[in-house]
Amino acid sequence: MKYCAFLRGVNVKGTNMKMADVCKVFADAGMYDVSSVLASGNIIFSSDKTESELKSILEKAMSEHFSYEAFLFVKNQDDIENFWNSNPFQKNDDLHIYAFVCNKDFEKTLMAEFENASKAENEEAKIENGLFYWQVPKGNTLDSTFGKILGRKNLKDQFTSRNLNTFEKVIKKMT
CATH class of the missing domain: 3.30.70.1260 (bacterial protein sp0830 like)
Known part of the structure; x- marks a missing residue:
């Protein structure tokens, strides 16, 4: 299923990261078809896992890689269209x-x-x-x-x- 992770607090107040690096963290965490939209922490990817599983896996991977307390919100394509x-x-x-x-x-x-x-x-x-x-x-x-x-x-x-x-x-x- 396709998802988008919306990262909180990326590239503001000293938490700076390149989206290419973020995409690599997602890929290394087992996500596929990973890409970013804008530089504000919107990462599109595919996975067979549930949203709650993905949130936990990705927050942990981001926190470890970038040495900060990561917060993100995972939504599927239908949810995003609903927004x-x-x-x-x-x-x-x-x-x-x-x-x-x-x-x-x-x-x-x-x-x-x-x-x-x-x-x-x-x-x-x-x-x-x-x-x-x-x-x-x-x-x-x-x-x-x-x-x-x-x-x-x-x-x-x-x-x-x-x-x-x-x-x-x-x-x-x-x-």
């Missing part, structure tokens, strides 16, 4: 739309945090088909109250996010 197809927001050149890949039911925690945060004009969040989406004006992602909440260390093993355009690129490369 793209469930987007509740209209495309707008002035806004970023992020989709969150997270642990089961964590979208509810994200929504509670969002609801308690101050918001910029046109900043919204919605849960659609059990998936959390965040729309934020371009240039405000890291400065927004919610953006700062997302950077908390105690949340790092719970989710990662990607601009919706990344999901489109992953789908194109998977098909």
Whole structure:
């Protein structure tokens, strides 16, 4: 089955790695047809193992190879297409739309945090088909109250996010 692993915290805040090296770690861990999409830690691969088995195997391999505490989220092709197809927001050149890949039911925690945060004009969040989406004006992602909440260390093993355009690129490369 085809999967994509979404790595958390890659090439930000001092955790720098080349995607070719990451792909080699995946291949050495038994994955095949391994390739990357962008430099933000989106690794497409094939395996006969389950998502939970893959998460454990790959986090261990990444942690050992790169000497850091790796967190990643593994989704199959249907799941990734669901991220793209469930987007509740209209495309707008002035806004970023992020989709969150997270642990089961964590979208509810994200929504509670969002609801308690101050918001910029046109900043919204919605849960659609059990998936959390965040729309934020371009240039405000890291400065927004919610953006700062997302950077908390105690949340790092719970989710990662990607601009919706990344999901489109992953789908194109998977098909």
